[in-house]
Amino acid sequence: MARLLVDRPADTLTIGDMARGLGHSHGAVRNAALTLVRRGEADQLGTGQPQFRANGKTAAAAQTAVISPPGTHSPRAQAATARTTAPAANTVKPGGPIRRAGGQLYHPRELADLPDVEALNRLRDADVPVLLYGPPGTGKTSLVEAAFPDLLTVAGDGDTTVGDLIGEYTQDDAGAYVFQYGPLVTAMTEGRALLIDDATLISPKVLAALYPAMDGRRQIQVKAHKGETIQAKQGFYVVAGHNPGVHGAVLTEALASRFSVQIQVGTDYDLALALRIDARVVRIARNLAHQVELGELGWAPQLRELLSYQKTEAVLGTAAALANLVGIAPIEDRDAVATAVSKIAGVKSVAPLTLGRQLSAATASAARHPPVSTAPAHRGPSR
Structure with missing residues (x-):
């Protein structure tokens, strides 16, 4: 990445420009570029679709690969560094699975002639929010986890409050009340991805607290905490999940209008x-x-x-x-x-799995300890 920028010192390059030049995925290139910027080894311009260019430290960075020690950056930066220095924890290989943060494997699917995780990373680079919709169990959450290792998640339901998103006062061990920031504020201040799962189960009045962070303002006001204003850092991104068939799930016009891209997800x-x-x-x-x-x-x-x-x-x-x-x-x-x-x-009849009659002690013991054959061992022909 650094060598590419050094070779084109007069150019400002987008993620797409660099991905084409290097032959790597947008996700990997994006994280490498952000790592260089965090280290001061490249400059970033723009907040929508970012562009990058070489600075005075880029040439030195191009000479030797440097791995940042643990704890150098925020959780998002650490995830990005792992992606660019380790052998492909979630780099997309054609047909190859991606290991999610919890260790489970995700098998990418095609989306707009791209691996789905690659498509989501490109949409994130362009700051285009995505709504994934489809029946429960089709892999919506798995896809987002595979695409964004820095992900924070809000599990939405009818009881989700503004405090669950932004934060609220909680009592510490000493009995004092302190304000604990919620996942929305954390994602904004650390430039991380935020999944609002089952977003359409959340009250529209609660979701309204999210909208200023997604529009051109990219900021929210925390009224419960001295009216503090939180500004979103580069990298902050919102994706939501919607299960149309679930009772109480309502996709309002206000919510739908915030997500420029809406992707149907079914079972493969x-x-x-x-x-x-x-x-x-x-x-x-x-x-x-x-x-x-x-x-x-x-x-x-x-x-x-x-x-x-x-x-x-x-x-x-x-x-x-x-x-x-x-x-x-x-x-x-x-x-x-x-x-x-x-x-x-090909079975004659089938009914829901059901408990049967009570087992006797002897039957239960036999089930736990299958009988061992007591037949005499074969000793060969008698003489």
Whole structure:
């Protein structure tokens, strides 16, 4: 990165310019550029779509790769440094999975002829907020976590308050009340990404506290804390999740207008097969999803449920896993799910996983300790 800037000292380069010149992903290039700026080894211009150029220290930086010691920067900077100095914790390789902060693997999908994580990073560079919508369990949160290692998350619901976003007074160990900043303020002051999950379950009056940070002002006023004004730093970015089928989820015009890009997220059933989930169960899910599309049904298993099926099958067996698949469906859809399971999986009848009769002590002991054969060992022919 530094060498590229040094070779073009008269130019101001965007993330896209540098990504094309270096042949690396926008996400990796973006984080490397921000690392150089934080170290004073390059200059940044602009706050919307940032541009970068060489300064007096860039030539020295181009000579030797330097890894910042832990704690040098904010959590966002540390995440960015890890991305640019370690072998691809979340650098996108064609078809390759990305390891999320919690250790789980995310398998990128195509979006606008790009890997989805790459597309989200480009939108972040251009400060274009994104709303991801689709049924629960399709991977919306996983995608955002894979794209942004510096992510902060607000889990929205009907009880979410302005204090949950901005902060509120709490009592410390000495009994004094101190103001504890919320995730919105933290993301703004540290230039981090913020996911408002299930945003459409949050009261519109609460969400209104977020809007000044997303528009041209890029600031909010913390009325509860002396009317303090918080200004967003470069890198602050908001993405939201919306589950249209969830009771109480309402996408208001005010909220929708704040997100210039809205992306539908559904289950990738081909990925489910690649993850070695029982092909019959994937076929059941496809069949039910088609009925949902036709308006004949309200629920179909998504990737989350298919992964849970796989784990349940490994522990309790196929029959119990199929019964549980029926049991997790909404009551009004269970008969249709049971019919699909019976038809496609080839079982005569299936009902929700249910406790049976009480076991006797002897039966329970036998279940815990399977019998060992007492037949005499074969000693060969008698003489």
